[in-house]
Amino acid sequence: MTEIMERMEEKELLKLLSDHKYAQIREIMENENAVDIAEFMGEIPPEFLLKFFRVLPKDMAADVFAEMDPEEQEVLINGFTDRELKDVLDDMYLDDTVDMLEEMPANVVNRVLAKADSETRKQINELLKYPEDSAGAVMTTEYMRLRKDLKVPEAVAWIRKRGEDCADLYNCFVTDANRQLLGTITLRELLLAGDERTVESLMDENVISVKTLDDKETAAKLFDRYEITTLPVTDQEDRMVGIITIDDAIDVLQEENTEDMVKMAAVAPAGETYFDTGILHHVKNRIPWLFVLMFSSMMTGIIIEHYEGAFQAAPLLVALMPMLMDTGGNCGTQASTLIIRGMALDEIRPRDFFKVFWTEFRVSGMVGAALAVANGVRIYLQYRDPSLALVIAFTLLFVVMVAKLLGCCLPMLVKRLHLDPALVASPLLTTFVDICSVTIYFTIATHIMHV
């Protein structure tokens, strides 16, 4: 819920609009944040959008526009005069413009490109060419470049003169005539240094950077690891071409977290919010995995068919099956989730395989023993059947251990094969564990109970 919405009803604001009380609206909006206004604009009827946008304080309009959803941006662009379009585009950062254009139909893209000046148009076209998941696709080309021979006051003066269009002023980049990146210097270092120092003497030559074609997730993780707020991007010839800013890095991190979570729930990632995904798209994202999983759980069925004699003789075995299978599945899920998340955060590395195995071996032994004893006693007290109690206890111990060891090994093996470990999370793992659980269960049951 936006703060605006908390304080006043959408209807009241629309009433002010139809009553032509523009000054009053503008006054209210002046105290709001662009993000909140953009969210509010997503909730008013489209026919009011343009009217409302024109009432916004001039210095706020481009910020609000950049934060809006593509649907509303498109409505506005189609309503804008050429002058209005140019004003908004001039005030927007290049990466925001490119983000917007990626969502627009061709006619809108063409109109926007026609209004941009030729240098901007060239840069937009360059940026639109990078693959969707690459560092190039999230970077902006508007960064602050400094010459290495500048003295501190000259550098500060240069920043004050040329800073207006830069997405970030706090991290400056020192390049040579070939645009090779020589070093970085923060505005903080510049300001805190003595006036006689040069950029070259202050700059950090040990630069962390990525290539345009690197995965954007790799780039985003560097922000977290090195606590940086801007990351330079170079092309294949090591020439600096742009920067990624931290707001985009956070978006990428959150997006990747979402992707991991939904993959672990056997859903194909949509790349859009829940409500922005169409019904058919939802169906398409969910059905494939359900079929795969259904097929593997049929295996479990086949094993059960094989033991028909056993459960005909002791029908109670069937009633206890869900508890054993669920526990196995849950134990596997616990282990696999911890391992998958640990690998995503680089806390667990492929070479830690045996360390992980040994940890899970001990943990699963203890957890398995605890569950085995508790349930063995429970079954004995409930049914007064010592052999059934023994079957359940032994099955639980083995099922828990197998589940947890599969849960830690599978994601690590999948990672070694350079596939996404999230693929063998909970759902797929559960069907593997099911097959093991049922086999262990009936093998032990037929041996101990002679059914």
Next chain:
Amino acid sequence: MTEIMERMEEKELLKLLSDHKYAQIREIMENENAVDIAEFMGEIPPEFLLKFFRVLPKDMAADVFAEMDPEEQEVLINGFTDRELKDVLDDMYLDDTVDMLEEMPANVVNRVLAKADSETRKQINELLKYPEDSAGAVMTTEYMRLRKDLKVPEAVAWIRKRGEDCADLYNCFVTDANRQLLGTITLRELLLAGDERTVESLMDENVISVKTLDDKETAAKLFDRYEITTLPVTDQEDRMVGIITIDDAIDVLQEENTEDMVKMAAVAPAGETYFDTGILHHVKNRIPWLFVLMFSSMMTGIIIEHYEGAFQAAPLLVALMPMLMDTGGNCGTQASTLIIRGMALDEIRPRDFFKVFWTEFRVSGMVGAALAVANGVRIYLQYRDPSLALVIAFTLLFVVMVAKLLGCCLPMLVKRLHLDPALVASPLLTTFVDICSVTIYFTIATHIMHV
């Protein structure tokens, strides 16, 4: 894998150390990032730690120290001379010092506090008092304060003079004599403004802030929403007491993502990395939920017992049970994960309940119908038993719909009760869905097959 480790073996470096080739080590380290060195230090034997640390270039030592794990920090502190301890503490930011002290035993805390000057000691003690999950616990008190009547050149001069100890120079805060927050101004705005402007005329009075006792996750989400890099923190009387910087906000976001994921896998969050969590702690984090889930899957068993007659008459019903139960569980997991994640990102709000329900109703109808038809045909072809095919098809349709509707409703209801929606994720939901699946299955089977 750290970059250092990629280039040279740990052993080589330790050999240089025992050969007293300090200059060579220092030279290697000068080209490395503090984060990488800290990670490397986590992998060398503790007895080498102090020796290695003393070889590091002086200007790097505090940075490396701040990035190290608590275990190694403790080893170092215990080995430090008073002089070394004081040097490191003086160079560290307050929030890093506090983070470190939170992990240290009392004797180490006392030694550190004894070495700090009295003002720092007072601030550390204040910060240590905030509850673990509060905004106060992640903030630092070293921020840049500006008077509103300063002209631009005066403000810049002030920042250059007083900036050394501030955790962030790029966001400055304008407060009155009572420390009430009047506005914020960025260094960018200052530098790009004309020399005659005053801080007051440039500052933004519409400040986004949190209270010391607000949840740190609430604070971290504001960084993402408003694309800010520093967030001011005020006390209950609205006096400004500190700032949260974006590196800490990212850590909080990642921590919360991890917590959500492991909770959704029925593990109590450890608050530590996988390897830093002890074996017994792992067991303790996993057993409680397993017992809860075991208990609820016993319900499923009781229902199955009730239908003993049915599966005695048609044993094939048992073999098909895992497929139906797994599919139900997977469908529920898909829906609940999408809803829980959507709510965590504020894309889905409690008032969207009916919108979500209607979406899932249509999606589940289509998914259920597709699975029902595919399996009905498969069963008929395999067993040539039309009534069994009908039972499976109808069961699937209903199970998928019930699972997806439960999967969307439960997390939203739990959220309304102000509990954590992640609690009713996959594992707990699956046991609910199991109970429904088995009931639906045997009800339909007894009616259609007359068993």
